[in-house]
Amino acid sequence: MRYVIVGGGISGVSACEVIRKRDPKGEIILVDEEEHPLYSRVLLGAYLTEKIPREKIFLKTEKWYEEQKIEWLRGMRVTALDSKNQCIALSDGREIPYDKLLITTGCQPRFLDQDLRGVSYLRTLDDADHLLQLLHEQGREAKALIYGGGFIACEYLWTFTHDEIPTTILFRGPWFWSQVLDEKSGRMISTWLKKKGVRVVPSAFVEALIGEETFEGVKTNQGVLEGTVLGVGIGTIPELHWMQEAGVKTHEGVCVNASMETNVPGVYASGDIVEFEDPLFERSLVARTWTNAILQGRIAGANMTGGTEYFKTVSAFSMSILGLDAIFIGDTSRDAAEQIVVEGTEETGMVQRFMREGRIVGATLVGRSQNRAFLTKAILELMKL
């Protein structure tokens, strides 16, 4: 049996571990865009703020791939899938046949149209190394701009304030994470950021970057903002073209059922790239979290080796906005909710409950972590709150 895993992140590697355990003799080929052994992207922030040294972010050694008899094709991408003949084409021109295929290629950052030296994205270890290099070069001259109001913006906030760099954050929405958070939660975050010395510019759209080769600032709908470094975190998108061309069903990601199977026999997908059928909420969800990537990868690995496992969990997403905790639990789609109940004050913290058919399906907590366990349980049991 030949298993081909496309994507060497946590989901793909978790799948490899399960496959190797259940099929000691099967052939495993791992196609990995990265050159590095598996590392934790979640730890990039800790590395940038010198909480941990660089070597501590690695989760696997190079030797591990050998020991597990995984043929690790690093620095390689898939360019095409032929699902009829069960074979993939690689960026070096090779074609590899498979018996079972797992797609776990994750997402790419949304890029700005322009690029200049001083513009940073934060997805990979190489991105983090690049940012450290920039900050080192700029030293005391550094002046930071952050574009975006989500998880990656949080990482930039920690990094720049750790280095005591004057920081301005611009979001396209009226407040932080405005696609999910209500106005009061959003204002609470803005107040908090200002208290931490960060300049906040809401409803700002970057129209152009300023500078010849080196970044000098941004032109926005609210005027020009100067800076030496720009951290961009305006969302991520999955690259779906080679799957679509092969007839794999996609929507916001690769569509899978709770067994992580796509519509094409023998082809599975897991992690950030998927939109999965959630048996709990009875609808398709996109929930790009580390925990989901691991669990889905493990389930895919089990099912590729003849298992019958299903993904059923209440997804949760947690971030620290310079010390203010924001947590999203379950299905927090504003569009899918029939009713959203907002409670709390800036002093006590804010809670939103997302309701459907009278039952709670999701919640957000800002500065109110103590309600997390109770709300998670309530969502899992779809309680009428």
Next chain:
Amino acid sequence: MPRITIKVDKDLCIGAASCVTVAPETFRLNDENKAYVLDHGQEPGGPTYERTIEVSEEEKENILLSAQSCPTLAVSIFDEAGEQIYPA
């Protein structure tokens, strides 16, 4: 039955709750959104970030899996002799 010591580094914990999802009998989140350690769902002696507990081989395997699922490597596991089993 093996005895293992489980430690959570609260400075590294970001409340991703992978450990709680994989081993809910061993980990719970506190009001600070940090994971702390339980003994089979109980908290003898009160909440703590470090605890030595007796577990079956199967439970040990699952607790190791929960530690491995932590995105910030905040969970460490030690065997009876005090040797660190994870992160290796």
